[in-house]
Amino acid sequence: MPINAVIFDIGNVLIEWQPENFYDRVIGPERREAFFAEVPLHEEHQRVDEGVALRDVVYPLADRFPHWGEEIRMWHDNWNDLAAPAIPHSVRLLGALRDNGVTVFTLTNFGWDNFPISQEAFPFLKGFDREYVSGRLQLIKPDPAIYAHVEQDCGLAPETLLFTDDRADNIAAADARGWQTHHFTGPEGWAARLVAEGLLTPEQAQ
Known part of the structure; x- marks a missing residue:
């Protein structure tokens, strides 16, 4: 055919598309594991793929988990390092x-x-x-x-x-x-x- x-x-x-690699470099593997275990990053990111603006997903998520706020905002602010x-x-x-x-x-x-x-x-x-x-x-x-x-x-x-x-x-x-x-x-x-x-x-x- x-x-x-x-x-x-x-x-x-x-x-x-391995965001964990970015965070391993920036915050270290041990802290990254704790971060990903607590914050549903990949699950929330599916909303971006479905049509919600990246910032509108990431910044409210940072507000939900303020102790991880800086790391969560990197998902938006450092996009071209992440992907x-x-x-x-x-x-x-x-x-x-x-x-x-x-x-x-x-x-x-x-x-x-x-x-x-x-x-x-x-x-x-x-x-x-x-x-x-x-x-x-x-x-x-x-x-x-x-x-x-x-x-x-x-x-x-x-x-x-x-x-x-x-x-x-x-x-x-x-x-x-x-x-x-x-x-x-x-x-x-x-x-x-x-x-x-x-x-x-x-x-x-x-």
Whole structure:
């Protein structure tokens, strides 16, 4: 089946999304463990992906846990240190696909207001033919509705879409709609898949 578009997730595919690493550097692993055990950071952050402004999630959370207030506000104030660094091999694969004239989209759980901040820090995130950002759509993976929106908006048959994501539940939801998929566990495997599909040469996939 021909592939008409390659669709990238972003977090842990193109840029790392491991906020614990940032806090380990800033406050140390022991204090970070206590911080994350008490404050529901990842759970609250899902509201950002669903369409609430990052500051409107983070600053009230800091008020709820004033003894962690400074650390919580870093989630907003130090966003480009938190959602970083880039994954260089994946970035090269994205560039090589574009150089070959392959249509590339992103389908990402990301806030409407912090996505542009990341795009300024990582200009390759501006290079997609279409951007499907959960916070803008107020739909979030793995809700089938966000995949249906992609299909309707781009007008491409599901079986001609090749999607990579690091989360198995997001991949399973795409599989259920007939998309071609690759569960991302590292750029090497993704590179091999793109070569196998004839989208890149082995040299381009390095």
